[in-house]
Amino acid sequence: MGIEFSPEISDLLGRVRRRPNAGWPWRPGEAVPAGLTVKQSWGWLFAPDGRVLTLVNPRDGVVSLPGGSLEPEDAGDPGSALAREAGEEAQAVIGPAVYLGYLYDRVGSANGGHECARVRMAAALHGVGPSVPDPASGRHYRRLLVAPGLAVELLGWGPTGLRQARAAVGTAVARWGVPALALETIEELPRGGCALR
Template sequence: MNGTHYSGEIADLLGRVRRRPTADWPWHPGEPVPGRLPVKQCWGWLFAPDGRVLTLVNPRDGVVGLPGGSLEPQDGGDPAVALAREAAEEAQALIDGPCHVGYLYDRVGATNGGRECARVRMAAALRSVGPTAPDPASGRHYRRLLVAPGLAVELLGWGASGIRQARAAIQAAVALFQVPGRASEVIEELPAGGCEFRPCV
């Protein structure tokens, strides 16, 4: 398929996208988090069977994100548990097989009281999404878009570091979930009532 395709409604939504400033956090692909660094956040590249990933758009302010967030006490210090919980809360998504693809070193530690920390990135298979609902933690009601990983980087505003993260996630997803290395270029909003995907195994 040539070019990016999407509906007029999605075009309007994307026209209001606001990108966060790019943080200068060094990317460590494939490396485990050193024991001295606490893991404070985990975000996930959640892959549909056709290689697209789930992105969340807050229609109130246009900010785009991947599913994920801060580790909470109930996560037991496990980023994979945190990702599964956050994906369910933010996107009503069920995931499978989350795997570590690297981490960002946050020397400033804004989420850790000014002390250095790690922000983990994972890849996982997207199995289903339920009926759309507000995030219980923030009240945000996200729009759920499937997009090619490269476009996700553009929407996120993550620059060169985001491209490297996406490549690491794609490599893991191709190996573990048998998704194609080149994703569909169609931008698709997932149904408000939810949907299921065939198992990515």
């Protein structure tokens, strides 16, 4: 059986644009070294059926996981940053985030040319509110639930992304009891929001 999706999602996926892989080394399970700035926190957010929340910007087709830069109100906590960003970008309601590891950005493209860490986390996705534009960018993201392996493909993250996804799935299976093999159905979450149980 192949991947299932609606004609509308087929049209959306036909316009997906993948970012070039930056080649940042993945440091699974390692704490961020003292003195290395944590610049970003992105999350693998798991629905109870094992699929993850993936965002598509309909303006340019760029796919992303929820997350973004740490702000002063996050007090240096990547979990707080993820919860805030997921709420702003996707109106997502999540459980406590679990640290997976970080990507080492030697060039520091998100940090004024200074090396930094880009943290990856996992969390349970409890639901989403009504869809509204991201207050920081004005982007109105389309919210898709997809299997983690397909998310890697849509993100264009290659082998490093696949290793991240495996770490995230292992955490989600152990912590929240999601199935190790997610449904192969791509589903857009309703604009009016929904709970996920």
